[in-house]
Amino acid sequence: MNRRVVLAARPSALPAPGDFAFAESRVPEPAAGEFLVAARYLSADPLQRWRMDETANYGATIAIGETIWGRMVGEVVRSRHPGWREGDVAEGMLGWQTYALSRGETEKARYAPGVTRVDPSLAPVSTSLGILGMPGVTAYFAMLEICDPRPGKTVVVSAAAGAVGSLAGQIARLHGCRVVGIAGGPEKARHVQSELRFDTAIDYRGSPDLQAALRAACPDGVDAFFDNTGGEVADAVYSLLAKGARVAVVGRIAQLGGKGTRADVQEYILAARARIEGFIVYDYEHRADEARQRIAGWLAAGEVRYRETVHDGIESAPQALIDVLQGRGLGKHVIRID
Numbered sequence: 001m002n003r004r005v006v007l008a009a010r011p012s013a014l015p016a017p018g019d020f021a022f023a024e025s026r027v028p029e030p031a032a033g034e035f036l037v038a039a040r041y042l043s044a045d046p047l048q049r050w051r052m053d054e055t056a057n058y059g060a061t062i063a064i065g066e067t068i069w070g071r072m073v074g075e076v077v078r079s080r081h082p083g084w085r086e087g088d089v090a091e092g093m094l095g096w097q098t099y100a101l102s103r104g105e106t107e108k109a110r111y112a113p114g115v116t117r118v119d120p121s122l123a124p125v126s127t128s129l130g131i132l133g134m135p136g137v138t139a140y141f142a143m144l145e146i147c148d149p150r151p152g153k154t155v156v157v158s159a160a161a162g163a164v165g166s167l168a169g170q171i172a173r174l175h176g177c178r179v180v181g182i183a184g185g186p187e188k189a190r191h192v193q194s195e196l197r198f199d200t201a202i203d204y205r206g207s208p209d210l211q212a213a214l215r216a217a218c219p220d221g222v223d224a225f226f227d228n229t230g231g232e233v234a235d236a237v238y239s240l241l242a243k244g245a246r247v248a249v250v251g252r253i254a255q256l257g258g259k260g261t262r263a264d265v266q267e268y269i270l271a272a273r274a275r276i277e278g279f280i281v282y283d284y285e286h287r288a289d290e291a292r293q294r295i296a297g298w299l300a301a302g303e304v305r306y307r308e309t310v311h312d313g314i315e316s317a318p319q320a321l322i323d324v325l326q327g328r329g330l331g332k333h334v335i336r337i338d
């Protein structure tokens, strides 16, 4: 049987386990031009939560009763597609289910249904959901195309122990920047500094005055801000932007449930003559391979590191997403399917 996670109710802020339900259906047979993928890992990504709202801020929204949209990496177990063979490994937005059909399209439409061929010799296949997948591509292009990292610049990355932030900061370090990471809790801050080798890490949950802690870490101001969270953490960074700063608006996880930012952001942007740019990874799909190859090179050379938090079984998928949103665990959250 194909086990699926479906949307049972729309959450108001943080999802609860009861917002999800499980359904079973027969494993589908591929028609001509299709192949069947058996899931090895499913992905828990913050964007899934935004897709559960009645109106998603971009793209589309998941209907009640529909399989939760989510990324999967798995093995082709049956194929009637000329370009895909049994044993090939595919990654894509194939849903939170144990089996999925694909037509193998690589172009992304509606909510990115295309699939990518995964090379299992590069790294464990779970990385195609993390450092070599959508989060890695996000970190790569938002850092390089928007933050403009150059030697001597001070770059601040929020959610620095997470899937995107951990790589974004390491890329800035590889480009000669002074990198300051912001993460929740002492364990994450230690990880960011000692394992990911950021210059400084600030535990925003344990800092009574985040702005003061940031000012001490960035005495000449912030030249680039990779904003993964919005909310109060972002407010503190905006107030320290240096002249000509670049800001990549990548995520707003702190603003779940309508919690907005309170700072007078316009004042800081104007005073710093800063450039602020929104980023959506799907705009870079056509260049994703370029990012994957470069990141794989850094990985092979030991220049970047990654962590995964592994949840076992499709039943753990809802809690995995709740953990991502609440900041439990390090790095990329994946759900292992037997």
Ligand SMILES: NC(=O)c1ccc[n+]([C@@H]2O[C@H](COP(=O)([O-])OP(=O)(O)OC[C@H]3O[C@@H](n4cnc5c(N)ncnc54)[C@H](OP(=O)(O)O)[C@@H]3O)[C@@H](O)[C@H]2O)c1
Binding pocket: 045, 046, 047, 134, 135, 138, 159, 160, 161, 162, 163, 164, 165, 182, 183, 184, 185, 188, 228, 229, 231, 233, 249, 250, 251, 252, 253, 254, 255, 279, 280, 281, 282, 324, 325, 326, 327, 328, 331, 332, 333
């Ligand atoms: N624009 C795009 O195309 C794109 C693509 C991928 C991801 N994203 C966004 O990028 C961000 C990071 O994604 P990810 O997959 O790498 O997730 P992640 O960082 O692995 O997980 C989310 C992290 O957000 C932090 N967080 C939660 N609530 C917070 C709050 N109130 N204030 C500050 N931090 C908070 C938590 O870390 P702490 O424990 O440190 O608080 C949590 O670990 C998300 O906002 C996501 O939506 C955007």
